[in-house]
Amino acid sequence: MTILAIERLSIAFGGVRAVDNVSVSIDEGLVFSIIGPNGAGKTTLFNLISGLYVPQDGRVRMRGEDVTGLPPEQLARRGLSRTFQNLQIFFRMTALENVMVGCHRHETVGIFPSLLHLPAVGRQNARTRAAAAGALDRVDLSAAADKPAGNLSFGDLKRLEIARALATEPKVLLLDEPAAGCNAVETGELAGIVRGIADDGITVVLVEHDMRLVMRISDRIHVLANGRTLAEGTAAQVRADPAVIEAYLGVHGSQEAARAVG
């Protein structure tokens, strides 16, 4: 069943069509990867899906519901969350507190009980802390729970973002280059984590440059180049597609990539 459908999505920045008439349909529970050369429009596509940008044309549907142009917090309430390519960590909070923010949409205590620190706040905090600890555990970060986020290593921060997004209990999770900057061991661990998330029934949409990782864990791969769809299929299909090979290796492709913006 299709959980996320993107229909003819387009956006241009100053005349450059960063995402141009892209349509993608993603089935529930898959690891769905979006790949493409630098500047192909992958992150822009993510920003459009997650509500940070409003598309100039096209629709985004979640489970059939039109969610085009909804702000990110409302998408989060409908079960869509994401991580960021260049980290967006709450550096002044501990790792656990970072994840606790992810539980925000499930927290029911209002502002006045908070100010007075009524018992309800203590109970809520305990529930949130437990949920957050669970999410940290899923990404193997329990040991770092009480460390200030600023003291964590780069790889840990990548996983912290995943835990934080998981804490929102999403149906669809967008991961923007989770392996960038990670070493081979960390990437290996990451593969397991991502697969595990998908196995729990959460649809994972992955933007990633590490082709080994992509080929290993993806159920389906969508290839973008120059803001447009180039190909889509299983790992094997995509690998064999001449257009994809040209885009990645060909002279033509690299020229295009140099000119693109996104």
Add this chain to the structure above:
Amino acid sequence: MMQKYMKIAAASIFAACLAVGSASAQVKIGAILSVTGPASFLGDPEKKTLEMYVADINAKGGVNGKKLELVVYDDGGKPNEALTFAKRLVDEDKITAMVGGSTTGVTLAIIPIFEEAQIPFISLAGAIQIIQPVRKWVFKTPHTDTMACEKIFADLKRRNLTKVALISGTAAFGKSMRDQCVAVAPKAGITVVHEESYGPGDTDMTPQLTNIKGKAGVQAVINTDFGQGPAIVTRNYQQLGIKLPFYQSHGVASKQYINLAGPAAEGVRLPAAALLVADKLSANDKQKPVVEAYKKTYEQKSGQPVSTFGGHAYDGLMILVEAAKRAGSWDKAKVRDEIEKTKGFVGTGGIVNMSPTDHLGLDLTAFRMLEIKKGDWTLVSDSGS
């Protein structure tokens, strides 16, 4: 590094405490003045005057066998700060009497403190609310704004002008005087046909004056404000070629106004104390010796042109000192009683005759109507126009 700064900070706080705590057998006179901030041209000459004359009095041996010690605090024109300093004067400095309060806002704010502490308080601010209703311990030396309005209106009547336009500053003095003028206008048979105002620090009032110029029936224009505003209004007035008689208030009673407004000030009239025309007073004028002496002293020692504002401080200090001499002691209650009995005191602002119902003691004769001619003040005789 850190430690060094902490030490310096500690040392300066300690030094400050010493400065505060230095007690002596002298009589302390408190003064809270707006030495900085928007009313600094009031507070600055007031402070200089007080310092000059306290030194002078001490050089002559003091009063009642005691030397005076002046404790001046700068409120920056802010009533909240003034209140704290008032508390400090009463509780810490243990002053015997208070001369000061440059602005009406500050004076009204600090009155309760001196009333409660039962300390004679001579204010240097304009508004009539300071002495009306009469408060036991509160006096003031400057003419009220109401008197200035009445003086201007009387002059207008003599010239058979009854319809005026007002242009006022929105800062304390201008607004307060504007309110007084509007209030007493009907009684004086004057109609305010148009009003304009401008903010503190405004640099161009031609739009407001253009409106006044275009208003039919206006026979004269009155500008109530102090500071730089009136000088700019005066220049804009000339720039627009408005020919109507133009009045300023006693708020510009300093040579500085003429310097700033330049040739545009020609023909401008304003009510002010005799001090400004010290040299032009007739030889038998009672005020002549006092104002000439003050003018000379002030201009020599400060190097700045004399203003009536410093004169108010002179009057306040001298009324206090005279009262203390008559009382023969520095007992606060006795000094207060004697201040109230001040009769025939010749000050820079006029001849002061106080009473239990009048803690100002000046009447309209204290104001002279001046006109600026050839860059200098001249007296307008009361009979002519």
Add this chain to the structure above:
Amino acid sequence: MAEFVQFLFSGLTVGAVYALVALGFTLIYNASDVINFAQGEFVMLGGMTTVFLGLAGIPLPLAALLAVIFAMAVGLALHRFAIETARGANAVSLIMITIGASIFLRGAAQVFFDKQFHTLPAFFGSEPIRFVGAAILPQSLVVLAGAVVIVVLLWTFIDRTLLGKAVIATAVNRLAARLVGIDTRRIVGFSFAISAAIGAVAGILITPITLTNYDVGTLLALKGFAAAMLGGMGIAAGAVIGGLVLGLLEAFAAGYLSSQYKDAVAFLVILTVLFVMPQGLLGRAKVERV
């Protein structure tokens, strides 16, 4: 018609001053991300120094030149001893430093100059020029012309000289500018000096009209800041337009609506503009890159 022209020139003259102060804000902001709340004090220093050098017997043109140089020196000192020492502090701390500097400069002016108001003779006399029924001071035209000259000089400098290009490069991307060998520290210092000079020139030009004292900077900084934001922070053309618009708003509000509430009208318009265009009149919406 006569009224309209009168208001127009009143607004343009006042607006030109706001524009120059706003330009000073913009230059420093572009080079260093610092909102320099001591910008108004440069205007004060220009006017007051000229006045006092004049009183000391120095011919006014020379006094004016010395005043501009003095203001530049103060600008450089502010950069060297305060901003540079505090490098890496967050934006609010840096703003606080400039506020401290403005308190200090005002305090120093009180002590070393005085607390009186002063004026300078108008450059070409004070006989108003009659123009379609309105009376315009020659000095107003001097202020307007001065503003135009400053803007043109600044534009030429930025557009035509290597140093100017370095200023632009620093504004666009400080790190990249450093990587291509631009001494960004010097560029920032240079921006402070130029801003100070612009402020001082503005101060000298307007003193014959508006008078000056130690305290004139506060209000000018406030209005100049508002003008810079109205036009779009960091955009030179925006600063000029913002300043002129603010001046015109005040003049027309005072003339046609209510002189009591003219400042309120001006700020209401600024608020409304910002609500509709959150980046100011000329600011382009930035796309947040994540």
Add this chain to the structure above:
Amino acid sequence: MLRHTADRIPAVLRRPFVQRLSAIAVIAVIAIVIPAFFPSTYYYRVAALVFVFAIAAIGLNLLMGFAGQVSLGHAGFMGIGAYAVAIGPTHFNIPSWLSFLIGAALSAFVAFIVGRPILRLKGHYLAVATLGFGLLLAIVFVNEARLTGGPDGMLVPRPVLFGWSVRGTETWYWIAAISFVFGAALAANLIDSPTGRALRAIHDSEVAARVLGVDVAKQKLVIFIISAVYASVAGSYLAAFNGHITPDVSGFLRSIELVAMVVLGGIGSIAGSLVGAALLVMLPQVLTFLHDYEQMVLGLVVMGVMIFLRAGIVPSIAAALSRRRA
């Protein structure tokens, strides 16, 4: 780089709830003990002023420190609170305590109305919008002289509570001190609550907070309203304590002073707000011996603190102490 940022985190933000309240307990004990060393009521007044301004500073600190939003118009809310307790009893026969509540409610309402559009703005644009908002209020207070007495201000009737007339500097010291401790406790409570976490998250990354489902606009509005109420309460106290109020309470310079208190004391530090308020209330008193040089020194102190203790007094000293220990 990351490590550096972490070092600047005020320690107080990292500690759990109990320890945070213990810091406030220490302040409370100091507030109770310190009057024993006051030689005269003058000291009570200065201390009371410190607490009153500290209340406003905490409010602003919630906005600046936790949500990362600056306001250059917060004195406007002080003005609303101040004029409420002045105008209510004088013109409408409303008892002072009710006027106080009405003032707070009015501030909250005004914050609610202007908050949505204003808080959409970012950084310096937000600064200029709040500045404009504060100026508008100050202009109203100056011009509506029939109600406010204009620039000369108006008398504030002495509050009467259950037949007890609230007067005396010492009484006001205790009212201000207790209110401050209460206000500080509320603010501290907020830090470790769902709202507090959301706000701190917004401060670090608005976009990340949004994709996690935090309604950023709503949270900012909530904290803006709360901080307005803090300022309003402080303004009401100031007016009733002084017995006289002028538009100067809501002026631009007051707003700047409030920001200075927060920044000098330490953004995000509740104790810092108290220290910042103490510094700016007491400096003019301590520096009187400098006479004409007072303003220069005041300017230098502000610059010096920001240059050498750039995270603010309390966080910088706390960091220095913990470094020494480590």
